[in-house]
Amino acid sequence: MFRKLTDRITSAASSVLGREDSNVQQLVELGFDANRARAALHSTNGNVEQAAELLLAGDISQQHIHQHTSNEEEDDAMLQRALQESLQPPKPTRTAAMRAAARAAEERFESQKLPYQKKTSSRSSSTDSRQSNISLPSAGGLSVMHPDVKVIPKLQDKTKEEQVLRCADRLKSYPNAVDTLLRALTSVQKDPNNMKFRSIETNTPVFQRTLQSAPGAVDLLRAMNYYPVGEKLILDRSNVDAALLYLGTSALEQTKLTAEYRSEKAKLVFAKTIEQIRQSADSSESEAIQRAAFMAKCPSEPAAGRGTLVQVQMADSTVLRRFDGDDTLEDILNWIAGHGIAIRDKLLSQEWQLVDLNKYPSTPLDCRANQHHTLQYIGLFPSGKLEIVPTV
Numbered sequence: 001m002f003r004k005l006t007d008r009i010t011s012a013a014s015s016v017l018g019r020e021d022s023n024v025q026q027l028v029e030l031g032f033d034a035n036r037a038r039a040a041l042h043s044t045n046g047n048v049e050q051a052a053e054l055l056l057a058g059d060i061s062q063q064h065i066h067q068h069t070s071n072e073e074e075d076d077a078m079l080q081r082a083l084q085e086s087l088q089p090p091k092p093t094r095t096a097a098m099r100a101a102a103r104a105a106e107e108r109f110e111s112q113k114l115p116y117q118k119k120t121s122s123r124s125s126s127t128d129s130r131q132s133n134i135s136l137p138s139a140g141g142l143s144v145m146h147p148d149v150k151v152i153p154k155l156q157d158k159t160k161e162e163q164v165l166r167c168a169d170r171l172k173s174y175p176n177a178v179d180t181l182l183r184a185l186t187s188v189q190k191d192p193n194n195m196k197f198r199s200i201e202t203n204t205p206v207f208q209r210t211l212q213s214a215p216g217a218v219d220l221l222r223a224m225n226y227y228p229v230g231e232k233l234i235l236d237r238s239n240v241d242a243a244l245l246y247l248g249t250s251a252l253e254q255t256k257l258t259a260e261y262r263s264e265k266a267k268l269v270f271a272k273t274i275e276q277i278r279q280s281a282d283s284s285e286s287e288a289i290q291r292a293a294f295m296a297k298c299p300s301e302p303a304a305g306r307g308t309l310v311q312v313q314m315a316d317s318t319v320l321r322r323f324d325g326d327d328t329l330e331d332i333l334n335w336i337a338g339h340g341i342a343i344r345d346k347l348l349s350q351e352w353q354l355v356d357l358n359k360y361p362s363t364p365l366d367c368r369a370n371q372h373h374t375l376q377y378i379g380l381f382p383s384g385k386l387e388i389v390p391t392v
Contacts, residue, residue: 023048027055160244163223168251170216172258175265177214182252185224188235189245198235200226224248270390271315277340278314287341294337294344299327308375310384312336312354314343323384325376332375332386333367343388350391357385 026048027037032055040051158166171178187197200221201207211217218233225239255261281288301307302322310332311320321335337344346352348371353364356379365378365386375381 023051027051160223161247164220164244164247164251167216167220167223168248168255171214171220171252172255172260173264174214174217175256175261175268176210177217178252178255178261180210181217181220182249182256185245185248185252188240189242189249192237192240198237198240200233201231202228202233203231220248266390267315274315274317274340274343274388277342278317280340280342290341291338294334294341297334298331298338299324308381308383310375310380310386313357313385313387314339315388323375325381326374328372328374329365329367329378329380330371332380332384333371336388347388352388353391355387355389356380357387358383362387 023041023046024034024037027040028034030052032040032052036055037051040054041048043054044050168178171181184197184200187194191197202212211221221233224235224244225241226233226235228234281291302324304322307322307324307327309320309322311318312332319336319339323331333344333347336347343352347354347367350368354367355362355364359379370378375384380386
């Protein structure tokens with residue numbers, strides 16, 4: 001019976017050694033030293049991939065090789081003793097001794113593990129540690145390591161046509177930039193020999209406000225062969241491409257047809273009109289007299305802490321005044337006329353409308369229908385937040 005057990009143990013040991021020799025051979029074929037390969041396999045419980053990672057990272061020192069050789073000799077001696085003892089009749093104390101030896105061998109094995117092999121509280125930290133110890137080859141970059149991953153090319157790596165169309169599309173919410181670029185490119189088309197049209201100052205407030213802050217504006221100029229020289233963007237006469245200029249102007253013309261461009265352009269025109277109306281009193285005496293007459297119709301303003309605070313947003317500016325709850329919408333319209341007669345007229349003609357921002361969604365007020373209603377009746381008490389916008 002013991003002879004059969006010995007044969008089984010010998011066969012199992014031979015099988016394990018055969019697998020180990022096969023794994024060592026795989027690593028030797030990759031160019032690693034046999035002793036270092038055995039030490040690496042011993043440190044990774046026979047895992048060929050992890051052993052290769054250790055060898056690549058250089059984590060197998062001469063100390064590990066010597067220690068592995070010593071451990072192999074000790075293991076062989078222990079195996080021989082176990083085989084000899086297995087041939088003898090079992091003794092009650094033999095089992096306890098073998099258990100103690102097994103525990104001692106296991107503890108020694110655990111103490112010899114590399115730090116990355118020991119159990120950690122976080123699986124991700126173990127993975128990060130292993131990755132940080134392995135130096136990956138940099139030749140070829142991402143395309144070599146991950147050939148199936150498709151990286152989006154940079155804008156400058158695309159064709160000129162793709163660059164122009166992409167930049168023009170990004171500018172659809174910036175009408176001032178679109179108009180400025182269209183004028184500049186059209187001027188170059190008409191007179192390419194004029195250096196004034198092929199040179200753009202980048203340090204002016206107009207450029208920084210109109211083009212620098214608009215995404216895609218400078219990139220479009222570079223796509224048209226402009227290049228930076230100091231504080232200028234220059235287009236050499238030899239780099240003027242008629243076909244490219246035609247593509248740029250056509251793309252910008254198409255951008256002007258988009259809903260985003262038209263919406264933003266209408267807001268700019270409205271803001272400019274508001275500003276012109278408000279400043280008209282400075283150049284017109286009759287305008288100033290009429291404004292004063294409308295302001296005289298307004299009721300006296302309540303003291304702070306009383307009545308309702310009404311604020312009216314006019315494009316980029318906001319005006320505020322206090323009214324009593326029983327004052328009417330007409331009083332507010334007279335007060336608005338004090339900032340511009342034409343503003344009041346456009347509200348009453350419904351070309352523009354007064355929107356109540358305190359309601360959700362924002363609700364337009366019918367100025368003619370509510371002209372004689374009190375602020376409390378139309379919901380502008382105890383506070384009123386209004387905005388003047390063009391009627392859609």
